[in-house]
Amino acid sequence: MGSPGGWWGRKSTPAKVETYTRWSFHFIALSEPTVIGVTAFGHADARVALLVMTPVAAHVALAMVTASRALDWAVGRRPQPLRLLWALGAATALLAVAALVPGRYGPVGEDTGTVLGSVFGAVLCYGVGMMALGLRERRRVVWLVVGFGAGAGLVAWATGMPALAALAMAAFVTAASGFFAATSFFSIWLLNAVYALDEARETRARLAVAEERLRFGRDLHDVMGRNLAVIALKSELAVQLARRERPEAVEQMIEVQRIAQESQREVREVVRGYRRADLEAELHGARGVLRAAGIDCEVGGETGGLPAEVQSALGWVVREATTNVLRHGDAKKCTVTVRRPKGRVVLTVRNDGATAPHGSTRTGGTGLAGLRERLSAVGGTLDAGEARDGEFRLVAEVPLTARPALEVAS
Numbered sequence: 378m379g380s381p382g383g384w385w386g387r388k389s390t391p392a393k394v395e396t397y398t399r400w401s402f403h404f405i406a407l408s409e410p411t412v413i414g415v416t417a418f419g420h421a422d423a424r425v426a427l428l429v430m431t432p433v434a435a436h437v438a439l440a441m442v443t444a445s446r447a448l449d450w451a452v453g454r455r456p457q458p459l460r461l462l463w464a465l466g467a468a469t470a471l472l473a474v475a476a477l478v479p480g481r482y483g484p485v486g487e488d489t490g491t492v493l494g495s496v497f498g499a500v501l502c503y504g505v506g507m508m509a510l511g512l513r514e515r516r517r518v519v520w521l522v523v524g525f526g527a528g529a530g531l532v533a534w535a536t537g538m539p540a541l542a543a544l545a546m547a548a549f550v551t552a553a554s555g556f557f558a559a560t561s562f563f564s565i566w567l568l569n570a571v572y573a574l575d576e577a578r579e580t581r582a583r584l585a586v587a588e589e590r591l592r593f594g595r596d597l598h599d600v601m602g603r604n605l606a607v608i609a610l611k612s613e614l615a616v617q618l619a620r621r622e623r624p625e626a627v628e629q630m631i632e633v634q635r636i637a638q639e640s641q642r643e644v645r646e647v648v649r650g651y652r653r654a655d656l657e658a659e660l661h662g663a664r665g666v667l668r669a670a671g672i673d674c675e676v677g678g679e680t681g682g683l684p685a686e687v688q689s690a691l692g693w694v695v696r697e698a699t700t701n702v703l704r705h706g707d708a709k710k711c712t713v714t715v716r717r718p719k720g721r722v723v724l725t726v727r728n729d730g731a732t733a734p735h736g737s738t739r740t741g742g743t744g745l746a747g748l749r750e751r752l753s754a755v756g757g758t759l760d761a762g763e764a765r766d767g768e769f770r771l772v773a774e775v776p777l778t779a780r781p782a783l784e785v786a787s
Contacts, residue, residue: 390707394571395452398564402444402510405557406437409503416495429492436472436500439465440507447510451565452572462511469504469525473497474532501525501550506557510565522558526551582703597644604640608633656680656688656695660713663699672708672728678715683722687775690755691715691724694773697748698726701771720778726771727764748773 388396410433417426443465446458476496505525509518530547534540611633618626660676667674680688695713702708708730716723749759757775764770 388707389575391568391572391575393707394568395448398568399445399448401564402448402507402561403441406441406444406503406507409437409440409499410434413492413495413499417492421492426492429496432472432475433496433500436468436504439468440504444507444510447507448565448568450511451513451568458511462508465504465508469500469508470528472500473529476500477532478536497529498550498553501529502553502557505554506561509558509561512562513565515562518558518562522551522555525554578703582700601640601644604636604643608636608640611636656683656692656715659692659695659699660715663695663713666699667702667711672702673710674713675711676713678713679717680715684777686755687722687777690751690757690775691722691773693751694724694748694759694771695726697745698771702726702728717777721774721776724773724775727768729768 385393410430413433414426414430417429421429439461443458443461446455446461449455450457473496476493505522508521512518512521526547529550530543533546534543538546611629615626615629615633618629657680660680664674664676683691698713702711708728711726711728713727714725716725745759745761752759752773752775755775756778757773759771759773761771762769
């Protein structure tokens with residue numbers, strides 16, 4: 378069974394913000410019966426206090442359900458909970474009126490009137506704040522606050538409260554409910570902004586991959602386009618010469634063979650340049666990318682004098698590890714170290730938030746499997762997984778006597 382810290386650590390930043398926002402409003406809703414209960418049990422008989430708290434508890438339960446569905450709607454998981462919003466609005470208005478009217482006309486004492494007054498103010502303020510979670514337009518939130526504030530003042534005036542006192546009541550309800558509504562509206566805006574930023578980061582990573590593919594495609598087109606056109610032209614000429622039994626046909630086919638071999642060599646150079654990664658450049662790029670993403674990245678160790686095959690293999694490890702840190706988990710710090718024990722090079726990448734990518738364990742995963750293939754070609758090994766201290770650790774080891782992988786035969 379995982380620890381609570383591990384459960385929290387496995388969440389992405391948007392998921393953490395959403396969880397924090399969700400539980401914050403649940404606790405805000407629970408503070409409503411706390412505020413009313415302190416007043417009720419401190420100023421009224423226990424039976425009267427329990428009688429008052431029963432509808433308040435029902436109102437809180439409805440507010441919590443509405444807040445939860447509204448947050449689901451805000452992140453795009455559910456449709457807008459219009460029925461719950463109307464139900465919460467009606468329950469808020471009825472409970473507020475039910476608390477105000479007996480306090481003005483009923484045979485209640487001063488203490489009971491104080492309790493009912495606290496119910497009237499708290500129910501309106503908390504109810505409007507929770508309903509604001511289900512509204513996206515600022516204008517509607519303003520009308521919601523102003524409407525309930527004006528309604529509170531009109532009801533108070535209609536029940537016999539002096540006009541000045543009713544106006545003060547309307548101003549208080551408007552200000553208090555406006556504060557809760559503004560908090561709700563800003564929280565939804567912040568949650569959507571965090572999700573948008575996370576989506577932008579994912580888009581940036583996909584664009585980087587697409588840009589690299591386009592670059593590779595352009596290089597292949599530049600290499601092959603001209604040569605294939607020449608090959609096609611000379612082959613057609615050779616066919617025409619062969620039909621006429623001209624000896625120049627052989628020379629043309631020899632030229633075609635030469636161009637084809639040259640094209641093969643150029644394509645191999647393009648692929649070699651695409652597949653080969655410079656370790657120092659990859660470390661510098663990883664540090665820049667991670668710091669730009671708000672992740673503190675430290676790079677240490679000596680990379681000078683390493684064989685080209687070792688640098689290429691470890692460069693790909695740094696590139697894949699950096700991608701995983703950006704795409705998975707919620708790292709705040711990443712450390713990359715290069716050690717050179719006797720006869721080998723050990724590259725270690727550690728981060729405090731990124732867990733293993735989906736499907737990427739010590740024995741599986743397409744990304745890590747591809748790295749293992751690259752490392753095995755030079756006699757290296759790769760180990761990746763969560764450490765006991767909650768970090769995700771990736772360790773690649775390559776011998777300094779690494780031999781290059783076999784090239785495609787020309």
